[in-house]
Amino acid sequence: MNPESQLRPYPTRRTLLRTAVTAAVAVPALAGCVTSSSDSPSAVSEGAEKTADNPLGVKADAPLEVVVFKGGYGDDYAVQAEKAYTGKYPQAKVDHKGLQKVGEAMQPRFVAGTPPDVVDNTGAGRLDIATLVGASQVNDLADLLDAPSLDQPGKKVRDTLLPGVVEDGTFAGRTVALNFTYTVWGVWYSKSFFASRGWTFPTSWAEMLTLSAEIRKAGVAPWTYQGKYPEYINDPLLSMAAKAGGTDLIKAVDNLQPGAWKQEGLVQAATAFAELAGRGFLMSGSEALSHTEAQAAWCQRKAAFIPCGSWLESEQKGVAPAGFDMVMGAVPALGPGKLPVSAVQAASSESFLVPAKAKNAAGGKEYLRLLFSKGSATAFAKANSTLPSVAGATDGLTLSSGLGSVRDAVTAAGTDTFTYRFRTWYAPLAKAVDDATGELVNKRLSPADWSTRIQKAADALAKDSTITKYER
Known part of the structure; x- marks a missing residue:
């Protein structure tokens, strides 16, 4: 097996169990130190007016910090979305970090109230999402889901996702994470x-x-x-x-x-x-x-x-x-x-979230709108032979036998997908x-x-x- 595949974020049952246990070990430290977002002042910057061209109210010159799990998929796909972001907002400076131990690096920043604007919370030792939710440390992504799709006219972002993706990132009625891949x-x-x-x-x-x-x-x-x-x-x-x-x-x-x-x-x-x-x-x-x-x-x-x-x-x-x-x-x-x-x-994985205390939360959500576009997802599928969570992303592609069969199975299942x-x-x-x-x-x-x-x-x-x- 390719050594790199050992870092692969695929949600094998082995990996899910390992990461769940690892996260549980980290919970007491995180839960004991992370405070609710209402407990201390946030450094969140003011956004811009929301318009048809800027549905999330992104401030054009606000810096954007993106942290991505650099595992088996690498992080080129995330960098490409960042290039699309700076193409739309050329005054914005993007700070990209590709990491393999996201939880280890991010826990102190959440504790300090200085998290990045976007976190790909994936891999062994990832942050425990339930603890973050309980401490009000993650943004509700409802406005992103209800924003217009970047490249599918007439559709909201939520309407472009495969069955179960929104539910996979929903806790107590709030969608706080969006998962980019579909297993x-x-x-x-x-x-x-x-x-x-x-x-x-x-x-x-x-x-x-x-x-x-x-x-x-x-x-x-x-x-x-x-x-x-x-x-x-x-x-x-x-x-x-x-x-x-x-x-x-x-x-x-x-x-x-x-x-x-x-x-x-x-x-x-x-x-x-x-x-x-x-x-x-x-x-x-x-x-x-x-x-x-x-x-x-x-x-x-x-x-x-x-x-x-x-x-x-x-x-x-x-x-x-x-x-x-x-x-x-x-x-x-x-x-x-x-x-x-x-x-x-079926279930989605490769989990992206926008911290509640992100300085540029509107930019973080806009970045995810770009990442979850059909064009971005199609490029990811080509490069990684993996099904993205955006519906139709593999349409028209010449697929390998395995990925083609997975796509066909999802198509045949329609709304009859399920997960425990x-x-x-x-x-x-x-x-x-x-x-x-x-x-x-x-x-x-x-x-x-x-x-x-x-x-x-x-x-x-x-x-x-x-x-x-x-x-x-």
Whole structure:
């Protein structure tokens, strides 16, 4: 794997858990020192009059400071938006900082009340957004969302974003962050390998089991997964449950409702993956493999399917052989459910915010209007083979097989995208689910015991008054 990819901000389940835990460690220091924006005078500069050409009231000569996480995507895309900003406001001086440890660098500045105007709050050790929200340290972006799109006439910024992007950055009814990239989870396979064997990607779980038996007869393991990080195989299990039970099932889980993990859709999905393991359809030794090892074995055609998010193609550059043509399919459904087979689990990432005490908050929001333009997002997609959160950004582009399949999956899903939020809200529960699923697919835990074990962890969390609770 390219060493740079280890800094990649893709929200793998491994990374989300790690960053959630890291952020939680930093919370006490931040919460203890950061004051509410109403507690001390702000150095925010006055903006200009709002007009059709200047909908956010940017003061033309006000300096702008932008801090960007410089990970796997680099920061060229952010610099290009800064050039667009100075092209529109030539009197403004832009101070750009590309960092890898955003939280470490920004925490003292938030504490001191001197944050930059825009922060890409991404990467391991990022600032805990819930703490910032609780301390009134982030701007409400409603006026940005309601501003006209830069290059899509007749549309507001909010109307140009893919489903769920606004909700992903919303806390207690206020949208305080906008996420620039869009990640989709599914089941991956080699289009060329399947074509050579006459195999067709299944849409139902019954078809998946039938095909898996055929694949095993051909001397290939039907599935592998990133065994050291069982959150990867949680994704298709939870996706299958969501298709069965719909948004009510997801909300019950995220809202820590009593008996949420006992819901029929979840038990059925757990039973399905227990059967996958019980029938020997998981590649032997998968439990001991890291993400790189499992993905490499899959690229060597030792296994036909692997669960992963839409960063997989980029992560496997230099590993997948020429002509492998990896593509992602939506998780097969157990049967008729509350969501269609085409529904996919998706969430946005690469989180940008405008601090409440930014000296040039209007400029920070205008910068985001430029960054989230269709032209900017299209250029990002070309450079990074990654789906941006701006709808239509990849239209007309010649896409790689993987990115093309992700775009097609999002198009097919339409408004039927979904995401669970318990993982980023409650790291201990996320770990409990991961551990239980690891035991489930290694035949050490029954589906009923899987459900009971996780429900016990969820109930304990719900009763813990020291943990802030969220609701959707």
